[in-house]
Amino acid sequence: SQQGEEDPQALSIQEGENATMNCSYKTSINNLQWYRQNSGRGLVHLILIRSNEREKHSGRLRVTLDTSKKSSSLLITASRAADTASYFCATVDTGNQFYFGTGTSLTVIP
Amino acid sequence: GAGVSQSPSNKVTEKGKDVELRCDPISGHTALYWYRQSLGQGLEFLIYFQGNSAPDKSGLPSDRFSAERTGGSVSTLTIQRTQQEDSAVYLCASSSFQAKNGYTFGSGTRLTVV
Numbered sequence: 001s002q003q004g005e006e007d008p009q010a011l012s013i014q015e016g017e018n019a020t021m022n023c024s025y026k027t028s029i030n031n032l033q034w035y036r037q038n039s040g041r042g043l044v045h046l047i048l049i050r051s052n053e054r055e056k057h058s059g060r061l062r063v064t065l066d067t068s069k070k071s072s073s074l075l076i077t078a079s080r081a082a083d084t085a086s087y088f089c090a091t092v093d094t095g096n097q098f099y100f101g102t103g104t105s106l107t108v109i110p
Numbered sequence: 111g112a113g114v115s116q117s118p119s120n121k122v123t124e125k126g127k128d129v130e131l132r133c134d135p136i137s138g139h140t141a142l143y144w145y146r147q148s149l150g151q152g153l154e155f156l157i158y159f160q161g162n163s164a165p166d167k168s169g170l171p172s173d174r175f176s177a178e179r180t181g182g183s184v185s186t187l188t189i190q191r192t193q194q195e196d197s198a199v200y201l202c203a204s205s206s207f208q209a210k211n212g213y214t215f216g217s218g219t220r221l222t223v224v
Contacts, residue, residue, distance in 0.1 A: 033153075035153070043143070043145070043153060043155055044155060045153055045154070045155075090153075100203075100215070
């Protein structure tokens with residue numbers, strides 16, 4: 001399937017460290033998006049990177065996209081306890097169909 | 111059914127009219143979400159149902175928007191007195207309680223307010 005796959009499934013780090021999550025997918029995309037979900041809440045859109053872009057920044061977030069490897073990474077720098085959440089990548093194909101992965105559970109220890 | 115079903119797939123309505131959008135989630139999925147996507151944008155969270163708990167309505171943009179989920183299954187999103195800025199694709203997703211298998215999205219309803 002086209003579903004994105006995040007790696008690792010779970011990540012635990014100390015506050016202040018950087019967190020890196022990876023996403024791989026299978027077919028052509030129009031764009032790739034990263035979302036965050038706090039426990040019991042809906043998905044919150046973090047950042048969108050288009051298929052012709054290689055890197056994008058937003059605050060403490062840095063996203064890279066390698067379409068030749070069909071992979072993306074999300075880097076959260078100087079993590080905070082409030083960053084504790086699940087992070088999902090979603091690929092969007094040319095028909096505007098979304099495909100979500102199963103997510104990475106991030107725990108930031110104060 | 112095998113997937114999340116949304117209806118109608120397309121809806122054109124006149125400004126000021128009310129619309130109802132329907133979502134039929136995967137059987138057994140306790141969580142149901144409504145999102146909105148404007149052209150070229152990310153998903154905007156609207157509302158979240160989880161089992162019999164009170165829904166999380168924090169994403170509803172105005173009191174013209176409301177949603178119900180009857181019997182823990184089918185959900186309807188109602189937009190009253192539609193405005194042109196309501197034009198978007200409305201997506202529904204469902205998952206098991208802890209989303210161990212991720213989310214399954216419907217194909218969406220494309221709403222156009224003229």
